[in-house]
Amino acid sequence: MKLLCEGLKHPNCILQTLRLYRCLISPTSCGALAAVLSTSQWLTELEFSETKLEASALKLLCEGLKDPGCKLQKLKLCASLLPESSAAVCKYLASVLICNPHLTELDLSENPLGDKGVKYLCEGLRHSNCKVEKLELSECSLSAASCEPLAQVLSSTRSLTRLLLINNRIEDLGLKLLCEGLKQPDCQLKDLALAECHLTDACCGALASVLNRNENLTLLDLSGNDFKDFGVQILCDALIHPICKLQTF
Template sequence: MSFSPHRLIFCHLTASCGRDLSLVFETNQYLTDLEFVKNTLEDSGMKLLCEGLKQPNCILQALRLYRCLISPASCGALAAVLSTNQWLTELEFSETKLEASALKLLCEGLKDPNCKLQKLKLCASLLPENSEAVCKYLASVLICNPHLTELDLSENPLGDIGVKYLCEGLRHSNCKLEKLDLSTCYLTQASCVELSSFLQVSQTLKELFVFANALGDTGVQHLCEGLQHAKGIIENLVLSECSLSAACCEPLAQVLSSTQSLTRLLLINNKIGDLGLKLLCEGLKQPDCQLKDLALWTCHLTGACCQDLCNALYTNEHLRDLDLSDNALGDKGMQVLCEGLKHPCCKLQTLWLAECHLTDACCGALASVLNRNDNLTLLDLSGNDLKDFGVQMLCDALIHPICKLQTF
């Protein structure tokens, strides 16, 4: 057990601890965060714990259950807490396998008018045979509960049918979700059609995580159609490891040029290649593009893409974080990119160039960037063969008064 003034983390507790914990909530008016790791409180212990959570003095705001044994009866007890506790706003189950009957009971609590829960996380907690039924339950919650703003269903085998059921709730006018995580949920392009229709009507969604799903280019094209017809508030779009190629980059560029709210785009580990980046750069150069964070780590880029990036940096004053790690840019590509980094319009603050096939031959160009760019505060060159001479050139630049680098 570790303790801080407002948070407790318990490991390997058993049912006998339930009464003691209940007494804590009856008297302690400071505890706001409680986490259980690998506990077997059983039904009797959980029932006692929940009695404590319903006490007037209890101000617990976050309850997290990681790899715990939770039965339907225990979920029923938690549902009663949700309908009475006005403080609890965050409930998390991680790697805690829940039966469909358990989640049905929990959802009844979530639908109660008195439930004030804002964040629900069910990461890797749904059984494959129950996923579709659970999505129906959750859809009914989204229709009834206007307080829920974050839903994390990552690492669950929802599949396209599960997402179809879920979107029935997501599209409802009562749904106020701001963050949705469907990463590693066995989705294909069929899910993107449903999500696109949701994006077109949602007036609240700001963050969408769908990484590690085989969406493909067609799937992302569907998403982009939704984003272009959306209410214009999406800020964070995570499409890493989605089996993408250059074919999806033109519609993404159109989103960049038309959606001023989008400030973060992650495309890590997709084979978009130099052609794909060329298309993205067309979007980056548009005046309405407000993107601040672009992650292109392991995107099969070469030095040939650096001129397009350079041209984008000439005109884009909003980009702050650029990750090009694990791409074979090489020294010649880096030298070209440095011309863009030196331009007065470039306001980049963090640049990730780990394992980009760089040597000391490009360090002179990088040093000149450090001598002229007073915005850059982080430069990652790990995994490159810079040698002593290259590092020495960079160190000489670090002492220049213009250089504001903090992490190197």
Template sequence: MALTASNFMVMGSGEESIRLQYCNLTDSSCSSLAAALRSDSSSLRRLYLSGNEQLGDSGVKLLSTGLEHPNCRLDTLCLWECHLPDSSCSSLAAALRSDSSSLRHLDLDGNKQLGDSGVKLLSTGLEHPNCRLDTLWLQECKLSDSSCSSLAAALSSNSSSLRHLDLTMNYDLGDSGVKLLSTALEHPNCRLETLKLQGCDLPDSSCSSLAAALRSNSSSLRHLDLSKNELGDSGVKLLCTGLEHPNCGLETLELQECNLTGRSCSSLAAALRSNPSSPLTELELWGNALNQSGVEPLSALQIDPAYNLTTRAMGGRIPRQQRFQKATRANAIDDTEGFEKDVPKPTDSKCQLRSQANSNNNSGIQFNSLFNRSNW
């Protein structure tokens, strides 16, 4: 699909979002987009280029020249499943270091060639004082504990701005990777509020490091997702040593499909009762081997006026559409993989430039809707 800068003159007329998922775009389209971003009439805030597998490193370099320009107002860039190489992260890092960068939300999900080397390059931007990135998605990017080291350094830097990090389905993080991340969570400079480690094959011992972070008086973590990890009752028992501590500020804890029994419910209830000031309000336990008698300790807390706890525990395995909430993206369900996908790849003839006016002033969009991407 060939696009020129003239295709994007809509940006100057109040439009703030453009969706170009699965449009077979190449780097030449990125040149046109970059020119539009540099335009003194540019109003574009959100750009969705997911599923365009031919953008390549050259395309990202061109886009980054637009991101670095003083006229650019883009705050959200979605590049998931674009088959980007690790070298693309160098250009993105340069944009993050730019003193005129306005980027707040960056989605690199499903770019499996990024790997540890890509995250290391990207972290040079995350650590820079000019970086204003708030949310970073790195699902299924073939990351290991080496990436956790790079991210931990960025989170601990005195200019860290990152508040929401998604590392879902990176299977090689391991206990060592979680330890590195937990050390960063304890650092006074760390501002991270949401950490998603869903489906990362974490062992129960990982909960010990996370509990230490929750006990830290400088931790800002509010939302922790450990779903789809075989933590078991032993892992939850370790995690509860953090939940019961007065310093713990966790508000949402997700433990779906973690191979838990009623013993975990008892541990969780005991931890919350020992910490009456706990701000925990949402506890997700779907998909575990729990029966009515097993969840009774938590049910008692739900009806206790001293607590404001909502627990979703019964119902067997997680409904397909609730697993690995990868995006909207149009609520199209992939029956083989079991998590939400974007709209199916369209044919070239149906691929259209779609833009969305900012009729409701989305500049103050809440994190939960943006991070889940179901309302993009």
């Protein structure tokens, strides 16, 4: 990693995407990568996948992400956080979102963030400096409790346009909380994925009210939920409303 980072820092290096899949990355290696992030004018996408990173390693990496010289736009940490440090890492990432106006995509899927971790993360997402457009939190051990801070993000930021919450136990209560944010005038969300989120007919009324008010939402993924004819009928009535601009359902 040290040798690789020496090459990445060279002025002639124009590498834009770096993916590290199932690698053994130590805190020292993340320190070297942080130095790359703070100096490279070309690197815009960094992906860790199934690479278990200690909290100290992520803290060092976040220091590089917060550097004014960092131009990274896409950060993916899929299945790479340890359960005992996920909440602390979300704090580090929140501080990055407050400092880094270039980051537009954040993928934390398949990590045990839990409701506590998402609460910390949302503090950064709500900040005026945050410009994240796509946020993926699929399979992150979330419950309805995560939906209130996420709704606050939806109602306060004009940058977030894609939110993926696939395979979380959101349930009807969580969806209703999320809908409060989706109905706000400042919500610019276009793509919402709620597949496998343990939803039933009980939340369809709240979803219908969003479709009747939100002109920005164009894609809604509800696959793998327990909807019956009654709930689908409620949604279909909303789909024919003149305000509804949904294209993919």
